Amino acid sequence: MPIATGSKTYKIAVIPGDGIGPETVGAALEVLEVLQRILGTFKLDYEHLDWSSDRYFAQGKYLPDDWMEVLKPKDAIFFGAVGHPKVPDHISLWELLLPIRQRFQQYANVRPSRMIKGVKSPLANCKPEDLDWVIVRENTEGEYAGQGGRTHISQDWEIGTELAIFSRYAIRRIFHFAFQVAEKRPRKLLTFVTKSNAQRSGMVLWDEVAYEVAKEYPHVTMDKMLVDAMTTRMVFKPASLDTIVATNLHADILSDLAASIAGSIGIAPASSIDPTRKYPSTFESVHGSAPDIAGQGIANPIATMWAAVEMLEWIGEHDAARIWMEAIEEVCAAGTTTPDLGGTENTAGVTEAVKQIIEKRATAKSS
Helix, strand or coil, X not given: CCCCCCCEXXXXXXXXXXXXXXXXHHHHHHHHHHHHHHHCCEEEEEEECCCCHHHHHHHCCCCCCCHXXXXXXXXXXXXXXXXXXXXXXXXXXXXXXXXXXXXXXXXXXXXXXXXXXCCCCCCCCCCHHHCEEEEEEECCCEEEEEEEEEECCCCCCCEEXXXXXXXXXXXXXXXXXXXXXHHHCCCCEEEEEECCCCCCCHHHHHHHHHHHHHCCCCCCEEXXXXXXXXXXXXXXXXXXXXXXXXXXXXXXXHHHHHHHHHCCHHHCEEEEECCCCCCCEEEEEXXXXXXXXCCCCCCCCHHHHHHHHHHHHHHXXXXXXXHHHHHHHHHHHCCCCCHHHCCCCCHHHHHHHHHHHHHHHHHHHHC
């Protein structure tokens, strides 16, 4: 199928990062090339950026001084992973990923979680229709606000503080976003997670704002869960949940549990969104850099591919996103998966299978 004239061009920053990041990002870029060629309705203009631990070793920093100027004109940021065995995680995260989230006000981290055919949940009685969630994570405050420090270093009386920051402004905007997500979904159900029974300031404010914002969305049903009880509900009553909103720390933990319940963290995507679109949003997998399998060619590319699907949705290429997601589901249903999902394929094999399905469907449609 020839490329159509007048296709729209989007500027994409590609940051493969560390470990398996370059492998899974490379796999997704292969599929994106196929979609661009077949559909002919859009073009992606990539800028490949070597912001990784290798750069850190060579230059002493992950990001160049002008990183904001480099990224701001982009329509989206496609991110692989960050993390290296020789760099403490708090350094790699705070030197690369977290500054982008905070400075670009990517305050809504969206993590869909659902069962894909062919991917088995560890919950024996969990059916695909029981698990179709969207977790909305507040992405700039809480324990990850960067407030705190250490004093009396190396002494027996050394003190380390981590301040959890909650502002009415940030709480209000994440709840508006979460309600809008819930409002667009069939069940119109929002569960908010808290720990206000034990944390009497920030989390109490979180609860108060939740109920204030809820008044503006009368068609959405809202319920409240303490975070510890929420873990139990996710495992034993997955069908009772739909859209979930939680703080930065709580949602970080719960979304990994959600991915595990859905079958594997290797299929879970994440989007760090600036809903105002003043700044570009970031699309990545939930999993880390997995240095233990880097370079072996067996990394599961599905999470990064799904993240790219979310990126296509965000920039408005809905047909491409739908076609790709359907291909992913067909590949998984056929058992063409990597070892982490019980399959025998490698990264390249899964990628080729996805590409072939897209090509096959396009050929059938045009004939």
